[in-house]
Amino acid sequence: MHRPAKESGQWIRFFLVLTAVLLLPHCSGMVRGTQLSSTTPEPGDFGREIERLEERTWSDPDPVKRAAAHRELAALLSSAKNPSPDYLRALAELERAVALDPEGSGTDAVRDQLALLTDIDRLTKERNEMSRRVEELIRKNAEAEALREEAAAENSRLGTENRDLRAAMELSAKEKRELKTAVERLTRENTELRNVVDQLKDLDIQLEEKRRNLR
Numbered sequence: 001m002h003r004p005a006k007e008s009g010q011w012i013r014f015f016l017v018l019t020a021v022l023l024l025p026h027c028s029g030m031v032r033g034t035q036l037s038s039t040t041p042e043p044g045d046f047g048r049e050i051e052r053l054e055e056r057t058w059s060d061p062d063p064v065k066r067a068a069a070h071r072e073l074a075a076l077l078s079s080a081k082n083p084s085p086d087y088l089r090a091l092a093e094l095e096r097a098v099a100l101d102p103e104g105s106g107t108d109a110v111r112d113q114l115a116l117l118t119d120i121d122r123l124t125k126e127r128n129e130m131s132r133r134v135e136e137l138i139r140k141n142a143e144a145e146a147l148r149e150e151a152a153a154e155n156s157r158l159g160t161e162n163r164d165l166r167a168a169m170e171l172s173a174k175e176k177r178e179l180k181t182a183v184e185r186l187t188r189e190n191t192e193l194r195n196v197v198d199q200l201k202d203l204d205i206q207l208e209e210k211r212r213n214l215r
Contacts, residue, residue: 041076043083050076057096067101070094071110078117087124091117116213123207130200137193144186151179 041049053076056069070093076082077090094114098105154175 040079040081043081046076046079046082046084057093063100064104067097067105070097070100071105074113074117078113087117087120091121116210119210120207123203123210127200127203127207130196130203133196134193134200137189137196141186141189141193144182144189147182148179148186151175151182155179 050073053069053073057066057073060066060069074090074093074097077086077093079085091114094105094110094117098110098114
């Protein structure tokens with residue numbers, strides 16, 4: 001009677017690991033920055049080019065040129081060729097560009113990129129929170145399962161010691177209530193766990209759609 005709960009926890013862990021493995025290559029291979037920079041370096045040159053642009057964002061005395069450096073930096077950080085994309089930072093760089101040069105950063109390309117990165121940031125945070133909830137539910141589910149097994153073991157021990165139905169029926173009312181509570185708790189948490197997993201799947205679908213829009 002205990003196997004469905006255990007298998008449910010194992011399936012959830014497998015789902016989380018599989019999701020992470022599948023999404024990591026998509027993050028670097030599917031998302032493209034809009035044409036905010038004239039050239040895109042080779043994958044091995046991203047680190048050096050990013051450092052060059054970072055220096056321009058604070059060293060150039062012209063705020064318009066600093067804004068341009070922020071835009072180019074955002075494009076590199078969200079580029080499909082970037083081996084380590086950082087969408088949250090790309091969003092921050094675009095926001096700085098808009099603050100420094102609202103007119104020059106008011107193009108459709110910048111606005112579209114800003115909207116998409118904002119959505120990705122929101123969905124990523126929601127997905128992380130949902131993943132945290134799943135892990136918490138898995139932990140609670142394991143605790144409830146352990147309590148259920150402990151109660152079952154105690155029941156078995158009493159049954160072995162007494163060896164007859166009457167002695168088994170004399171299990172204390174407190175232990176019976178604890179066993180019933182453990183079973184009810186496990187049932188509720190399994191239901192909540194399934195609901196959270198369904199929400200997590202929906203968030204993954206939304207996040208993937210937003211990433212495809214950045215191509």
